[in-house]
Amino acid sequence: MYDVYEIRKDFPILSELINGKPNTFLDTAASAQKPRQVIEKMNEVYFGQYANVPRGSYYLSEQATAEYENARRIAADFINAASEKEIVFTRNATESINLVAACWGRKNLKPGDEVLISEAEHHANLVPWQMVRDQTGCTLNFFAVNDDGSFNPENFYRALTPRTKLVGVAGISNVLGTVFPVKEIAAAAHANGALCLVDACQSVVHQKIDVKDIGCDFLAFSGHKTYGPTGIGVLYGRYELLAAMPPYQTGGDMVKSVTLQHTEFAEPPARFEAGTPAIAEAVGLGAALEYMSRLGMENIAAHEKALMDYALMRLAEIPELKVVGTAPDKGGVIAFALGSIHPQDVAFVLDKEGVAIRTGHHCAEPIVNRMGYTSLARASFGLYTTKEDIDRFVAALNKAKSFF
Numbered sequence: 001m002y003d004v005y006e007i008r009k010d011f012p013i014l015s016e017l018i019n020g021k022p023n024t025f026l027d028t029a030a031s032a033q034k035p036r037q038v039i040e041k042m043n044e045v046y047f048g049q050y051a052n053v054p055r056g057s058y059y060l061s062e063q064a065t066a067e068y069e070n071a072r073r074i075a076a077d078f079i080n081a082a083s084e085k086e087i088v089f090t091r092n093a094t095e096s097i098n099l100v101a102a103c104w105g106r107k108n109l110k111p112g113d114e115v116l117i118s119e120a121e122h123h124a125n126l127v128p129w130q131m132v133r134d135q136t137g138c139t140l141n142f143f144a145v146n147d148d149g150s151f152n153p154e155n156f157y158r159a160l161t162p163r164t165k166l167v168g169v170a171g172i173s174n175v176l177g178t179v180f181p182v183k184e185i186a187a188a189a190h191a192n193g194a195l196c197l198v199d200a201c202q203s204v205v206h207q208k209i210d211v212k213d214i215g216c217d218f219l220a221f222s223g224h225k226t227y228g229p230t231g232i233g234v235l236y237g238r239y240e241l242l243a244a245m246p247p248y249q250t251g252g253d254m255v256k257s258v259t260l261q262h263t264e265f266a267e268p269p270a271r272f273e274a275g276t277p278a279i280a281e282a283v284g285l286g287a288a289l290e291y292m293s294r295l296g297m298e299n300i301a302a303h304e305k306a307l308m309d310y311a312l313m314r315l316a317e318i319p320e321l322k323v324v325g326t327a328p329d330k331g332g333v334i335a336f337a338l339g340s341i342h343p344q345d346v347a348f349v350l351d352k353e354g355v356a357i358r359t360g361h362h363c364a365e366p367i368v369n370r371m372g373y374t375s376l377a378r379a380s381f382g383l384y385t386t387k388e389d390i391d392r393f394v395a396a397l398n399k400a401k402s403f404f
Contacts, residue, residue, distance in 0.1 A: 002295070002296075002299040002300075002302070002303050004303060004383075004384060004385075004386055005386070007295070007383060007384055008384050008386070010035040010036050010037065010291075010384075011033050011034070011035055011036070011384055012036060012039075013025075013033050013034075014033060014384060017354070018351070018354040018356070019351065019352055019353070019354055020354075021353055021354025021355075021392075022354055022388075022392065023354055023356075024353075024354050024355040024356065024389045024392045024393060024396075025356050025382075025384075025385075025389075026355060026356055026357050026379040026380060026381065026385070026389065026393060027356045027357060027358050027378075027379075027380060028205075028225075028332075028380045028381060028382035028385070029174055029202060029225070029332055029333045029358070029378065029380030030225075030358050030380070031224045031225060031230070032205065032224065032225055032226065032227045032382055033227070033382070033384065034227055034228070034229070034284075034288070035227060035288070035291055037287055037290075037291050038227060038228055038229065038284045038287045038288045038291065039284075041283055041284055041286075041287035042229065042280045042281070042283060042284040042287075045064070045067060045279065045280040045283050045284075046280060049063045049064050049067060050064060050279070050280065051063070051064045052064070052276055052279075053065040053068050053276075053277065053279055054068070054069075054253070064279055067279075067283045067286075068277070068279050068282050068283065069084070070283075070286060071089075071282040071283050071285055071286030072084045072087045072089065072269070072282070074285075074286040074289050074290060075087045075234050075285065075286065075289060078209070078289045078292075078293065079200075079204070079209045079210065079211050079219065079234075079236055080209075080210040080211055080212050080213070081211055081212075081236055082212070082239070083239060084269075085239055085242075085267075085268060085269060086236055086237055086238065086239050086242065086268075086269075087234060087235075087236060087269060088234070088235040088236075088237065088242070088268065088269040088272045088273065089232060089233070089234065089269070089273055089277055089278070089282055090220075090232075090233040090234065090235050090272075091231055091232065091233055091278070092222040092223070092224070092230075092231075092232070092233035093124060093199060093200075093201045093220040093221050093222040093233050093234075094124040094222075094233075095233060095235075096218075096220035096221075096233050096234065096235035097124050097125050097128055097168075097197070097199065097220050098124075098128045098248075099235055099248045099272060100128075100197060100218050100220075100235070100237070101128035101129055101131065101132045102128070102132075102248055103245040103246055103247070103248050103272075104166075104195075104218075104241065104245050105128075105129070105132040105136065105138075105166070106132060106135055106136060107245065107246060108165065109132060109136040109138040109165060109166075110136055110137065110138065111136070111137035111138065112138070112139075112163060113136075113138040113139070113163055113165045114138060114139045114140075114141050114161060114163045114164045114165060115129050115132070115133070115138060115139070115140050115141070115164070115165065115166050115167075115168065116141045116142070116143065116159055116160060116164050116166070116167045116168070116194075117129060117140070117141075117142060117143075117167070117168040117169065118142065118143055118144075118145065118169050118170070118180070119142045119143070119144050119145060119366055119367055119370060120145055120149070120170065120173045120175065120176055120178065120364065120366075120367040121168065121169070121170055121199070121364065121366075121367075122170060122174055122199060122201070122362075122363050122364050123363045123364065123365070124199065124201075124363070125168050125169075125170065125197075125199045126366070129168065138165070139163070141159050141161075141164075142159065143155045143156045143158075143159040143160075144370075145176070145178065145367075146327075148325070148326045148327055149173065149176035149177070149178045149324070149325035149326065149327045149330075149371075150178060150327035150328065151178060151180055151181060151327070153184075156185065156188070157188065160188060160189070160192055160194075161192075162192065162193070164189070164192055164193075164194045165193075165194050165195065166189075166194055166195045166196070166197060167185060167186075167188075167189040167194055167195070167196050167197070168196075168197040168198075168199070169182060169185055169196075169197075169198060169199070170198070170199040170200075170201070170202065170203070171198055171199065171200045171201075171202060171203025171204070171207075171209075172202035172203040172206060172207075172330075172331045172332055172333075173202070173325065173333075173364070173367070174201065174202050174333060174362055174363070174364060175324075175325060175333070175335050175362050175364045175367055175368060175376070175378070176324070176325030176327065176330070176333075176335065176367065176371075177325050177327065177330030177331055177332055177333045177334065177335075178325060178327040178330060179203070179207075179327070179329060179330065179331050182196075182198050182203075182214050182216065183213065183214050183215060186198075186214055186215040186216045186217075187215060190215065195217040195218070195241070196215070196216045196217050196218075197216065197217065197218040197219070197220070198214065198216045198218070198219045198220070199220055199221075200219050200220060200221045201220070201221050201222055201225050202225070202331070202332055202333070203331070204221040204225075204226060205225055205226055205227075205292070205300075205332070205382070205383075206300070206301060206304055206331045206332045207297065207301050207331065208297040208298065208301075211236055216236075217237065217238050217241055218235065218236065218237050218238075218241070219234075219235075219236040220233065220234065220235050220236070221233065221234050222234075223281065223284070223285040223288065226285070226288050226289060226292065227288040227291060227292065227382075227383075228281075228284050228285040228287070228288030228289070229278075229280075229281045229284040229285065229288075230281070231278045231281045232278045232281035232282050232284070232285045234285075235272070237268070239268065242268035242269070242271075242272070243267065243268055245268075245271075245272075246265075247265055247271050247272060247274065248272050248274075249272075249274040249275070250263070250274055251274040251275050252274065252275055252276075253266075253270060253273060253274060253275065253276075253277075254266050254270055254271050254272065254273060254274040292383070295383060300383045303383065304331070304332065304381055304382075304383070304385075305329075307381050307385055307386075307387070307390065308330065308331070308332075308334075308381065310387055310390055311334060311379070311381070311390045311393075312334070314390055314391070314393075314394045315334070315336070315394065315397075317394070318338070318394070318397060318398065318401070320338055320339035320401060321336055321337070321338050321339075321397065322336060322337050323335070323336050324336060324337065324371050324373065324376055325371075332380055332381060333378055333379070333380040333381075334378065334379045334380070335362070335368075335376045335377070335378045336376065336377050336378070336379070337373060337376060337377070338377065338397060338400065338401060339401070339404075340404075341400065341401070341404045342375070343359035343360070343375045343376055343377040344359050344375070345400070345404060346359070346377050346397070346400050347359045347377060349396065349399060349400035349403055350393070350396045350397070350400060353392065353395070353396035353399065354392070355392060355393050355396045357377055357378060357379045357393075358377070358378045358380070359375060359376070359377050359378070360375050360376075361374070361375060361376070362376070362378055379393060
């Protein structure tokens with residue numbers, strides 16, 4: 001049985017008071033809180049297992065290397081990759097997508113080729129492709145969503161052309177909450193001779209991810225959004241694609257041999273992990289993924305769907321509040337405007353009530369502008385969010401409304 005109140009006991013920070021009020025943390029989409037299992041696992045590394053990886057011929061280095069590589073295996077299993085060799089550790093999903101853009105994009109794209117992404121992408125899956133466009137002369141195209149934020153298949157298939165070489169899409173929009181049909185999109189890309197990259201930052205925490213079932217060629221996510229530490233991310237890539245790509249950075253640990261005039265690079269994933277990696281952070285990520293697996297992604301998804309339904313019902317009680325992004329079965333996030341009150345003012349009042357939300361364009365300025373706004377407030381849920389959190393959120397919104 002999924003007992004959210006027992007689960008919350010694993011998150012020490014949630015018991016802290018904020019401005020004398022219960023900690024109502026509704027900003028998990030930006031960065032999730034960490035369970036004690038992750039914190040304790042990282043402490044184990046620093047207290048008793050820490051040394052550099054991977055070539056130390058002594059006990060501590062061998063222990064650290066084993067823990068680091070075990071985290072890679074955990075990540076591969078979590079998304080059902082064919083092999084841990086398809087898992088590259090990065091700093092975050094932003095670096096993962098930049099790696100693909102730089103190493104695959106600059107090598108393979110040329111004038112006349114096209115990259116297709118949605119207009120709802122996070123800047124991390126937009127700006128790298130703008131740079132590749134400027135560097136290679138390829139064309140960057142977009143497919144529009146419906147006015148409610150939902151996926152529009154006609155717009156997608158119209159924008160997909162014989163010149164499309166890669167399709168990039170978020171699993172779930174970090175602003176609208178739209179769940180994109182990534183399996184259908186990947187199949188359409190492949191039928192067209194293109195590759196597919198999925199930004200899974202939001203979707204990996206809300207639904208079971210299976211890269212074999214999706215059929216994507218690349219997939220990226222960040223550790224800090226999966227209840228793990230900052231400074232660690234994952235790039236999944238089909239091995240044959242990774243093996244054909246040049247390195248992203250160069251230096252130690254990503255080479256087979258080096259002379260004064262020539263370097264032979266290591267095979268993936270080491271080829272893309274130059275220098276000393278984030279060792280304890282990778283181990284912490286592994287602990288976080290194991291934590292979610294023990295709870296069960298299906299259980300987490302069911303809990304969060306019930307929360308979303310309840311939140312939308314409660315928010316409908318506030319006539320002045322408009323939810324932005326009303327696609328069916330949206331996941332994880334609710335962006336909204338409260339009448340003419342600036343989102344920053346809303347957030348200020350909510351913070352005094354112990355309620356944490358995020359405001360701004362959420363690193364997705366084009367879709368916020370498309371929806372008719374320059375700034376939006378956003379509440380987002382996690383596996384530890386409760387109905388009582390939603391009730392305090394709504395009460396704080398009513399208080400904000402009364403102030404302005």
